[in-house]
Amino acid sequence: MKVTLHVWRQAGPAAPGRFVRYDMTDVSPDMSFLEMLDVLNQQLIARREEPIAFDHDCREGICGACGMVINGRPHGPQRATTACQLHMRTFPDGAELWIEPWRARAFPLIKDLVVDRGALDRIVQAGGFITVRTGSAPEANAIPVPKRDADLAMDAAACIGCGACVAACPNASAMLFVAAKVSHLGLLPQGQPERSTRVANLVAQMDAEGFGACTNHGECMAACPKEISIDFIARLNRDYIKAAISHEG
C-alpha cells in the first residue's frame, strides 16, 4: 500500500519546526506503524538525510516509550493500542497521515517526535509509592486483599506512563496519570497509611509541572492504550478532597 506522511521535523527545542511530506510506497499492511517509520528512516539514511527521531523500545505496548499523535489521535486511531502495536492495515491504501509529537508545556520537545516526559517521573518521586524498606515486609499472605480491590488496583496500575492522556487532553492535564497512581496504591490496604499525604504531594507536583486542569472531557481515557477509566479521576478528586478536609493544621 501507499501512504503519504506529514511528519513534524524539529532539530531541537529552540529550532523552528515544520511538517515535512514523505510519500511511501510498498508499505506492507502487516508492518507496525513504527516499522513503517523504520523503513522510511532507512530510506532517509540512504539519501543522506536525517532520520526521524522517535522514542521506542519494547515495541510490545508496555514500556510506554513510544508516542506520537497520528491524525489528531495519540497513538493513532485504534482503540487500546500504542503506536508500536498499531499496524498499517488499520489505514486505507493511500492514507494521508499527520504525525506530531506530544504537545504540552510540561513535555518540552527534544527533537522531531521526541519529548521529555520527566515530569511524570517527578510526580512519582513526589510520593507515588508505598514507603517500605527492603527487608521490612511482613509475610505476603498476612494482608488479604479482596479480589475486587486487587483487580481494580491492577486496572489502575496498568498505566504505562506514556503520556498519551496528557497529549489527548484539550487542557494538557495529567489527571489520569496521577489518578491511576493514587488509585492503584490507595485501593490496597498497604497504601492506606500514606494515602492522604500521597495524594497531596502528587497533586502539588502535578500543578508545579505546569499541566492543565481537568475539565472532564474524557479524551484521556479514549487515548489511553490501557483504557484506564476516568472513574479513577473521580476517585483521585475524592481522595484529595478528603485529605484536604481531614488534614489538621
Add this chain to the structure above:
Amino acid sequence: MELRSKVPSGPLAEQWERHRAEIKLVNPANKLKHRIIVVGSGLAGASAAASLAELGYNVSCFCFQDSARRAHSIAAQGGINAAKNYQNDGDSVFRLFYDTVKGGDFRAREANVYRLAQISVNIIDQCVAQGVPFAREYGGLLANRSFGGVQVSRTFYARGQTGQQLLLGAYQALSRQIGLSKVTMYPRSEMLDLVVVDGRARGIIVRDLVSGRVSAHGGDAVVLATGGYSNVYYLSTNAKGCNVTAIWRAHKRGAAFANPCFTQIHPTCIPVTGHHQAKLTLMSESLRNDGRIWVPRRKGDTRSPNEIPDDERDYYLERLYPSYGNLAPRDIASRRAKEVCDEGRGVGPGGHGVYLDFRDAIARLGREVIAERYGNLFEMYQRITAENPFAAPMRIYPAPHYTMGGLWVDYNLMTTIDGLYAIGEANYSDHGANRLGASALMQGLADGYFILPYTIGDYLAQVKLDQLDTAHPAFRRTQAEVSDRVNKLVAAGGRKSVDAFHRELGRLLWDNCGMSRAAAGLQEARDRICVLREEFWRDVYVGGTGEDFNQTLEHAGRVADFLEFAELMCHDALHREESCGCHFREEYQTPEGEAKRDDARFGYVAAWEFAGVGVAPVLHREPLEFATVHPAQRSYT
C-alpha cells in the same frame, strides 16, 4: 586471572545465613561517604539502587531510556517464582532449587541457586508490601499458576503484566530515594566504558543521549545491571535498545565473560511476517498451560487448522514427553518446534510456525475462563496478526529471548574486577544452560534487593579506597578513548546502514549459533563475523553529529560491540563440545534427539578473558561440583 567463587563452607542450606553473619559491615556513618554507581534501572538495577540508598549509600543510577520505568523488565509477562508452597502441592525451597539446577542442565553453581530459592519467598513479601497487585483468590490471598518445566504451581503473577508491576514496585522505591536525593538518576544516559584504577572499578564513562556530551562519573563500586544481549540476533523478544555494550566494555577492561553461548530461544513467539520485521513478540509461556501445541501429521498440509481432524494432528510435545506434555522446558519445546518445521510440517507463511490451540481448553473451561486468563494476550496476538485465537489456533515460533551467559561473578556477585558487580540478566549466575520460566524476575530481584546490598558492604568495609576525582588520568584516558570512538563512528562515511550490518550479523548467528549448532557452521560464522566487523568500520554510514540526539549513532555503537562480542559467542559454542540446555550441538545428541551432556569434560563454567579484538580469548574454568543434586540426563518424558 583467578576464579574464586567464594562459596561459603558448610551445608548448602546454611551457607547464606552463615555468610551474612560473617561478612563485614560498613558502619552507618561511613555508608554516607560512599558513592555507588548502578548502571541499569530494570528489576535488578532499580531494586539494588533503592535498597543501597535505603542503607545510606549515595547512588548514581543510569539508564538509556527516558525513564527508569521503561527498562526492559517491564515487558515480562508471565510471572515470578517463589517457594511459598501456598498451593500445598509439595513445593519447598529445596524443590525450587532442584528444579532450577535441573532445568539449567547442571551448569549452574549449587550454592547460588539454593540461595536464590531461599530468597524467593522474601521477594514476594517485599513486592506485596510495595503494593504490587498480584492476582488473588476470592478469599483475598495470593493466587498461583504453573509454568514450563515444573510440576508445582509456584508462579505469582499480575495478569499478563508481572514484569511491569514488579518493575513499577522497584521503580517506585527508587523514585522515593530520588525524591530524598539519595539517588541521582541519569536517564537517557548510556554507559560506554568502565574506568579501572589500580585494578579496581572506580567509575564509568557515559554519553548523554540528548546532548551527546561524554562525561566521567566516579564511585567506590560499580554495579552493572544492564540486562541481556539477545539483540545480538537482531530479531529477538528484547526491547530494541537492549545491548551488550556495558558488559562487553567491562569484559574488555578485565571482567571474565561466562558461558556467552548460553542463549535461550523461547518457544512461544509470534512468527516473522516479513523483511520489515523489527522485533519479535513473545506470547507468554503461561499460554502453554491451556494451549496444545501441534502441527499436521502430513507434510505440506495446507488445510486451514480447523479442518484438520484430530487424528491427522501431531501433538508432538504430548507424544514425546507424556508427563510434561506442552509444559516441557523451553529449550526442548523450541528445538522440537524447529525440528517439525525443518521436516516441512510447519504452518503459516514460510512454514515457520506451529499451532498453539485453545480449542479443547475453551470447550472444557468455557470462553469466559480463557478470556479471563489470557484475554490481553489474545488481544495482543490479534492486534499483531489480525487473527482471532478464539476462532483459530495461534501460530507460534521460537525466538531469541534470554541470555543465561553474562559476566562471571562470585558468590558475592562480584566480577573478576574488584569493585565491579554484575546483577540480573547481565551476570551468568543462576540459570546454567537454560532458564526456567518465571525465574529471571526472581533472580533480578534477589540480586538487587537481598544479595548485593549485603555483599557490596563486605567489599567496601575491607578495601581502602583513595579519594579520586574524575580528573584522574585513568578517567581522562578512558573518556578520551570513548570520545574518539564516537567521533570515529560519526566520521565513518561508508555506504551501508547500521541496521543492515545488524541484520546481517543477526542472521549469521541465528543460522549458526541459534537453536542448534555444529562445528562447521560455528567456525564459518566466526570467520564471517570478523569480515563483517572489518567491513563495518570501513563501510558503515552513521550520519548526523555526536553532539546531538542521534539514534543512529546509539545503534551504531551497540552494533559495533555486538560485532566483537558475537565472535566470543561462537568461540564459546565451538569449544563446548557437548549439548546442554539451550546449547545444542548437533554432533552431541542421544538417539532420541535429546541433548547429550558431557559432565566429565564440560562440567564447568567457561569464563573467558579478553585478549584483544580478533584474538582468541583465554579460557578459565570454574569446575562445578554437585554435592546435593546428582547430575543426570534430564528427562521430561
Add this chain to the structure above:
Amino acid sequence: MTPPVAAHAPATPRLVRSLIGKKVIMAITGVILLLFVIAHLLGNLKVFQGAEHFNAYAEGLRTLGAPFFPRGSLLWVARVVLLVAVGAHIWAAIVVTRASWGARPVGYHALEAVETTYAARTMRWGGVIIVLYVIYHLLDFTFGRVNPSFVPGDVYHNVIASFRAWPVSAGYGVAMVVVGLHVYHGLWSAFQTLGLNRPPTVRWRRGVAGMVAGLITAGYIAIPVAVLAGVLR
C-alpha cells in the same frame, strides 16, 4: 531543566491553591447556581397559573421568612449567596482556563475529539454567553431598562410584554439551550470533580445530568413559546 520535586514531608493539601481545588469550588458554586436555576424555574412556571398567582409568588419571595425577617431580607441573603457563587465560579473558571491554555503553548495541527461532547467543549464560551444573557435578563425584568413596557411589581405583565417580541424570545431560547448544555456537562463534571462515583452512582451520572439539563431548558423555553403561541397573554 528539572524543577525540584515538591516537598517530601506530609504536605497540606491546599484546596484553594491547587487546580483540583479550583474545580471543587466551581463544582460547589455551580451546584448552588444550579439549585437557583431549578428553584427559579419552578417559580417561573407559576406564570401558567395566571397573573395573580404569579405576581403573588414574586411578592412572596420578598416576604419570605416573615414575620421573623424583615421584608426582602432573605431575598437579599439569597442574592448575596448567588453573587458570591457567581463571582467565585467565574474567578475559578478564569484561573482554570488560563492554566489550561498555558499548558499547551504549541498547538496541534489537529487534535481529534473522540470522547468529549459538544457541551464539554463549549463550557467556556457558554459561560460567557450566560453572563451576557444574565445582564440582559436583569436589565429586562429586574431593572426594566430594556423592557418595552415595564410596570414595577407586575411581573406577569413585564414577562408577557418582553416575550411578545419574537427576537427577544428567540434570544432567550438560545440562551436556555446554552444553559442546558452548560448544566449537562457541568453537572456530570461536578460528579467527577466531587468524586461522586461510587459503584451505584457511576451508571446514572450522565443520564441524570442529561435529564436535569433537558428539563431546565424545556421548562424555561416553554414560557416564551406559550407567549408567542398566545397561550399566555
